[in-house]
Amino acid sequence: MSSPGVYVGAANVIAALMLLLEFGMLRQAVVRDQVRLYAAQSALISVLAVVIAADRDLPDLYALAALSALLKVGAVPLVLRRLLGSPISEQTPGVAGSYTISPASAVLAAIALAAFGFFSFGSLGIHDPEAPATALAIAGAMVFVAFALMIVRRDVASQAIGFFSLENAISLAALVVAAGLPLLLETAFLFDLLLAVVVFGMLIRAHHARAESLSTADLTKLRG
């Protein structure tokens, strides 16, 4: 069995770091720090894009890496901070105690889901020599942890960040198996994300103004 090349090794390491940051977001109580972890995770995506661009000689990916960094490391966290205002800058009661289950159970459940995602995606049978299968499997794990983040945290900020990190997981999968996707489409995806961020931010802000909390515990009137 041959050892992995620089590209495959780098992709796998970056993917593993992204998964660790995903768990960090799941565990982090302060919204401001969750946003920072998201920015760090997004920065890793840009680094991976540069690695792939160099390895596969895909110059479009350099532009994509720059644009992704500009939007997801710069603009999205900035927009979130601006739209959320004061709620994001402090540890609000609605966030710190926002688990639907105990934090330990949440982490254990997320680990189980991550394992499920890892092995599910790992068994897809995608054996392209240019596609690092481990990184793809980790992307699968990240998808499930992002869903866990949206489910186990009962505050609008964490749920939104869970969605944004889900997009990062998909970006990782895209870089691994679809690095050649035309820049035009990748750019459109990114601007679409920015649009979603603005709308999420507006709704979070409206919710905070109405409920004076980020908690979703009171969003239970509509049933049946």
Added chain:
Amino acid sequence: MIGVIAALLAVPLAAGVVCFLVPAKVAAGITVASGVACFGLVLALVPEVAHGTVGYGSYLRADAVSGVFLLATAFLYAAVAVYAVGYLHGRGDKYSRRFYLGFNVFAWAMLAAPLMGSLALLWIAIEVTTVVSALLIAIEDTDGAAEASWKYVLIASAGLGLALLATIFAYYAGAQVLGVHSNLAIGPLLRAGGRLPAAPVRLAFLLAVLGYGTKVGLFPVHTWLPDAHSEAPTPVSALLSGALLATSFYAILRFYQVASAALGTGFPRDTLLAFGIASLLLASLYVFGQRDVKRLLAYSSVEHMGILAIGVSFGAPIALAGVMLHVLAHAAAKGSAFMGAGVFTVKYRTMQMTAMRGGLALLPWSGPLFLASIFALSAFPPSGVFRSEFQIVAGGLASGHYAAAAALVVLVTVAFFGLATSATSMLLTPAPGPAPLPAPSLAAPPGGRQVPDGGGRADQDGAGRADEDGARARGAVLTADAPVRAAPDLARGEPSAWMVVPVLAGVAVLVLLGVHPPADLADLITRAAAQLRGTP
């Protein structure tokens, strides 16, 4: 024809931007003009796409399948634009301008989706519909609207995340055959057909059904739908139900075409059959427990999306033609039913059906039209829904899906009883005598619902508007079973003629579709069904 497509992509967007800048009355006129113009443009496109595919590069594409969905959306856009004139009468200028901006951009995104020639652009268009419609759902600024919009944007966006993953895997599959610079164009993917690798295509299809199925309202990812449909302003509910769900189903159909070409029809059809039966079963049972008229119609939407999925799973030509007709008939029927229900909520100032009594006597036009819409929706002849469901069941029997066809008939009949019981109670039970106006109370009693509809409109005599606006401004809870702040004015008469005409048009279209669809439309449906079976 490329000019027509370009105009379809430009007119609603431009209308939305202009509407935000001009007074509300002008915005209403512009929106109606844009809706009617888009419907005209789609009608001009129909004969062309009924006989061939129109495209511009790999990014814009219109074929017969696109044409069916464009027709459904454009008709509803025009009808609901007219309805909104009456609905928004008396609303503030700022609210109306924001509404018309969102409404037109929402329609633009839904019209753009079937015109996209690439699965990637299709995903982007559907995502735009989500973010715009989430703001429209939240526009009423009530607790219910805030909750519904948050659930909607979160669940739908997560679903679209899965759909994006599906798109990525579709690209991976395409790149194995078409090269790394393929751009997810639908035409080349369909032509690549059986050369596409099976595993990623299978995964892409499954993720697409689950992801886009979230927006379609397929069980078990339908949970946002009743909340959003009931809390949105009625014109938005009509568009959500009649057009947005279908547009999302269109995305599933594109993946279905690719998967059928690559894998054969077995796996895609079985998947759709499972989701379709589960959705139909859930909806037909939930229809019975509803007290809120818009939630009732929302669950009916889940039912009809299940019928579409089942129809595609049957695969027979007549069933696929039935599915295409059902898209059109459901748009007309559900749009009419929501618009009719909106008149009731304005009249009675509640969404609780137990408080809506004597509708046939109080609403001389909307009462019978609402009843006609409900019966049409329940597949009563001679409505288009009857014709389409008949074709789907016939296709099921022809293709040997006896159990599924029987289940379809039974569950549709169950849903019919649920809808018919509620509608006839609203219309035929005599209205109670005038109730005394109780002391004001802002407390929400158990089961109380805020009414997103009705603010700012008055009956023909103008009574009640100030009371209702005041109540809304203070966040009053208007309920069926508990004291209300402003008693409904139960004088005989329609709230607005603008809210009657589009329902009348919808019912007329339903009869036309059921009795004798125009020749060009029949050609369009036949060709669309053939394309779903794999004919280029």
